[in-house]
Amino acid sequence: MSIPTGHRLIACQDCDLLHRQRLLRDGERAKCTRCGAVLYRNKRNSLDRTLVFSLTGIILFLMANLFPFLTFQYEGRVQESVLFTGVKELLVQDMWMVAILVLMVSIIIPLLKIIGTLYVLLPLKVNRRPWRAAFMFRLVEALHPWAMVDVYMLGVIVAMVKLSDFATIVPGAALYSFAALLISMAAASAALNPHEVWEQLDVADRI
Template sequence: MPPTHTGNLPNLPLDALIACHECDLLMRREPLEPGEKSCCPRCGFELAVHRHQWQRRCFALVLTALLLYIPANFLPIMHLTLLGQTRSETIWTSVLGLFESGMPGVAVLVLLSGMAIPLLKLLCQLLVLLSLRFKVARPTGMLLYRTYHHLREWGMLEVYLFGILVSIVKLIDIADLSLGIGLACFVALLLTQVWLELNMPSHQVWEALSNE
């Protein structure tokens, strides 16, 4: 872990400085070798980490997530048998059910946070990686990556998964319940997106987009 110095800051250009996201300490940016990371000397927050071959890993992860998106949202999450009738539930049918139940506001919220925004995030990440890979449309790539950061707060797959688990616990005592392949795909999609975010370091993305 390279040291981060805080002296002689007024004489340094802005691109040579970094501010801690937790305690706002302003420091001099230190170069990192592959595998190294820098932390704030005051609060210990991880400022940056240099990942080796991160573009290849992220490209593979974003393609995996996009392949999982369709089955996660349109294949059955559970099969519910009640009073002799069996019904298969998917995320898409849950959105339609909310509309039909007279709750369009909740349906739109679920549609956005559970389906639309996660897809937009993945598409933004894919286009940013393509921009870096083929070294084209860097300004557009910067705009897309900025859009991705704004969308991060609205994608709530983990909240939706928690709601699914609560529903399973409540329904298991009153009906015959079996889990579908859609749930496995949904969990895999969530884990892939988390892994993708961990392997796509923001400072390296911005640096790569800034280098013409």
């Protein structure tokens, strides 16, 4: 049976002090009375903003994988690469461990993170609890540090600067999409309020 807000207790993650939970207004946050740590917050339109940035993320992810990433022009030769080319080249050079790592952190995990977020949040928008929602949401939270789109982007920029001395490099639509994906994923993470998602899952259970 669900306990109504106001009668629920919440423990501070830092010092374990118990507090009675209360409803917050938009933009408000509750702090621990003993150590000052943030207990939970009420981000404005958190669910809607996370959904918008995640849906944008899916479109940008598709564009980043389907369009040309970079074009190299060197001594009359032109070579076009896509996002997956880096992984393929590493496999050709027998560096399969690095290839799998790059594939995971730059393609598979970001995709799983976006799909997982949409899987949990879209049904919540209509007060439905998706199948195995708690497991999926925990997975999304756990994947967060492993979606290293930003690190990959930094590597691409460093490589572009180094290669620009002896080759002409033309950024493709996928590169811009990937950069925009980085921003949309960061915005989705900033907008997401895990506390609210757990609350909504609880409400969906009661309907």
